[in-house]
Structures are given as C-alpha cells and as structure tokens.
Amino acid sequence: KAGVTQTPRYLIKTRGQQVTLSCSPISGHRSVSWYQQTPGQGLQFLFEYFSETQRNKGNFPGRFSGRQFSNSRSEMNVSTLELGDSALYLCATQRPGTDTQYFGPGTRLTVL
C-alpha cells in the first residue's frame, strides 16, 4: 500500500517569494494535517483539513494557508516568505474512525 507522499522533497526560495507544498494521503485517508519542524520550535501544528474543510488551525500567521481537494490531496501555501520559514514541513494523514496519523517524508524548505 502506498504511503503518504509529499512533493517537492526539497525547495529553495528567496525572501518575499511564495511557495506551495503538496501532500497526497494514503488511499482512504481523508484527514490531512500539516506540521512545521524547526530546531528551535520543534514540531508545531499548522492546520488540519477534512472533507475539504479546515477543521483545526494552529497559531501561525495568515501567510500560511492550505486547502484540500475532493480526492483528499492537500496543499499548503506560504506567502511572503521569511528566513524563519525555513523548516521541514510534514504532512500526516488519517483514516476516518481511527486515531493514528501516518506521516509523509516531508518537504525541506530553505529560504535565502
């Protein structure tokens, strides 16, 4: 069974640019959550989508946004990139009726 896939795996951008990251869940998984991982702040929850609706949101500025499509694939967008946005962005997906999330390999974003 295919796992969670994230594209791209690596990305280099400059300050002020915007970026879009993609997450494709395991078949049958309808919940997609996004996390930011940095050495200083650790793992922080960004937001969660379920059935194309944002179900939860973490404490991040409005520059961070996301969406989910009817096939459960999700994208997150970061506008006006800052140096501090350099991080590993992980998505995690979950099947309805279960309590366990499975993570993708992450997208490493570097902002110069």
Added chain:
Amino acid sequence: AQTVTQSQPEMSVQEAETVTLSCTYDTSESDYYLFWYKQPPSRQMILVIRQEAYKQQNATENRFSVNFQKAAKSFSLKISDSQLGDAAMYFCAYRSGETSGSRLTFGEGTQLTVNP
C-alpha cells in the same frame, strides 16, 4: 492547552540492552491518545506505539512497550534488546479524544544513540 514534556534531550544505550525514554504531559481531559513516534536521519516520522487513555493495560509492540501512569500523567517508552536501527529521535505526542480533529501535540524529542 495540553503540553508534552520530554526531559531527556539525549540518551544512549548499548546494543542489546534496555533503555527507557521519559514523557510527561499535562491535560485536563480524560479521553485522549498518546503516541511515540521515531524519526531517523531520513526524517520520516514512524509510528512506534500508541496508547488509549481509557485502557489501563500498557501497550506493547514487539521490543517496544510503554509504562502508562494516567494519574501521574506519565508515558514512558521502553526499548528492549536495543538494535543499531533504533538510533533516532523519539517524540512523544498527545491527541485529544474529546475534541474533533487529529491535532497532535509533540514533546521536544529525545535523541537516542545505540552504541555497538
């Protein structure tokens, strides 16, 4: 808000020995789930073990077991017969069972080194 604390930034163990990683959490909820995830150098987060708060029996998955002390809000991970492949960053995580959604709250992580 729930918090998760891992007080051991680094731990080391000899191959074939046993090691215990500590985790404490703070919550006012009675229904929740606790997880241990492993993150090797590849950065892929891998589920190690899960525990449902309403189950008194400690979860076990092969060489991995937990000691869940609900009253003390403690959730430690024991790795038996440690192998070189167990070397990784280990994260303890909390998920509410009382609110909708799948949001995980993570601890700071414990870097485990396995010495041959």
